[in-house]
Amino acid sequence: MAAIEIENLTKTYRVYRKREGLWESVRGLLHREYRDVHAVNGIDLTVEKGEFVAFLGPNGAGKTTTLKLLSGVLTPTSGKAEVLGFVPWQRKNEYRRRFALVMGQKNQLWWDLPAQESFRLHQQIYHIDPTEYEKTLKELASLLKVQKLLGQPVRELSLGERMKMELMAALLHSPEVLFLDEPTIGLDVVAQHDIQNFLREYQERQETTILLTSHYMKDVAALCKRVVVVSGGNIVYDGSLNGIIDRFSLHKVISLQFAEDQLPGDLSRFGDVLEIQPPKAKICVERAQVPYVLNRVLAEQSVEDVSVEDRPLEEVIAQMFADTTEEHRPNQLTEEPTEF
């Protein structure tokens, strides 16, 4: 059974467009220009129970808006969505007790109190059975290695520690669906790694359905088999992470190491030369051309070592983002006077 079903979901914001300058600000009092921003532009998506799905996309692609729609913070402009059989924006308490949203940039804990006070509040508002609560609390605290920090005011915790507490608070009621909006943003490598490990272990154990947005490819590579790429409010790719390379990367990188001080000839006739550091060189070659180029190089020169690799994932995705954003750049301008 599908945990999340989204059909033609759309969210349009009307934003006030202010031109530069003081005079324009004054003019703006009487006459306003609005621009429609299609944050989410007719998305269809089905996520099965127990899937761990990554949402990728450039800033402003509509990832966070989608998560906000699915957690009932926003009401869509049109379209349908059901999570666990509930319409999120009706905000039924039965639904709210079965999912959680964690935002890397938002704090849900009480700033001046120790995290355990916030947890106690969660126990009450989520109606968690006291023995169940104690058990989950212990488990989560030991998985995240934060047992000693529970009694410390949240404002005194480091960003990484705070994020772990946020995760704990969100998981105390064992949600069936979890939305994670950039949970590792701003964290150092160690804390990022801790959180990745924790999420992987937790998801394997609980089989929670998780939707994750992140800008760190490492998060995604470590956690998600399925990747959904969003750009300009549309889904542009849905499949495996490696599939992105197959589909969007038309080039491969050939690394060559030549014998002794033999200088390579003109390599640029084969493709883009990425770097030359004799006796090594790297060239970027169209995928279809790889066998031909290898043949030629090996025949013409004495090569000690050779390897053929895909372009780095980050580069491929950056390229894909750049391409898709250009296609989908929304720019409808509607001009309306506002009454006073």
Add this chain to the structure above:
Amino acid sequence: MASSPEVSISPGEAITTWKNWFSTHWTILKICLEERLVYRGDFALGTLMRFLPIVTQIFLWSAVFSTLPSTNQNGEAANIQGYTYHQFVAYYLLTMISRAFSSMPGLASGIAKDIREGAVNKYLIQPIDMMGFLFLNRVAHKLVYYLMAAAPFALVFFLCRDFFSGWPPTETLLLFFLSLIFAFLLGFLIEATIGLIGFWFLEVGSLLFIYMLLNFFFSGHMFPIDMLPGFWRTLVELIPLHYLAYFPAAVFLGQIEGDALYRALFIEACWIIALLFINRIAFYYGVRRYSGYGG
């Protein structure tokens, strides 16, 4: 599993539901209390500062009355619009108590800030009612304040005991207490609703300023509103602001009695219910407009 609302609830379940409700709200209150107690330094200072205006009021009115002959041509004690010097001071001391119940520092601006910065998300995601939560938070806020302020208040009233002509009868005292509770509810609902306007305007600073200004003049904070001439007095009595400072003080001083008192309390209760509805409606529609700013 999700329980559907159509399922009939047995008495046993109903009791559990109520127990849950009570223990949830009790926990919220306790945690809010703990949070407020973190700021005890700020609170102590705030409490002290509250007593400064009353000192200036006492000096002001003593200066005003010193220019009047001590008795007028009818042989009565000097008075302005029926208020003697002692009555003025007693009135101001009492409005200080009314305002300790009805003033809601930071409530409206806090709600508007939560809306602007997206902190409302939390209340929408968690199975919790934002207004109910803020209400308990404010109750905790006030309880901590009374705890801190009780001793200084008692001291001030003890020092100023000569301005009063003894304790009012028990019934009046009880109704005075009721009028204070009502003042708290009314003050909360007015400010909370102004805060919710933030869903439409984002910034409610100037609106709040206008409210503060009206409040200052028409709640009786500045002067007893029964001093106003006929038309203005009727107007001021039509809007509920006078319940926030003037009314409890007038009840204590015995200026409103009998049927008139009960009628006024009834009208105040109606205002509270009406504002509760307006507040819920504003929240309902506001959330639909909300864009979950930030992040």
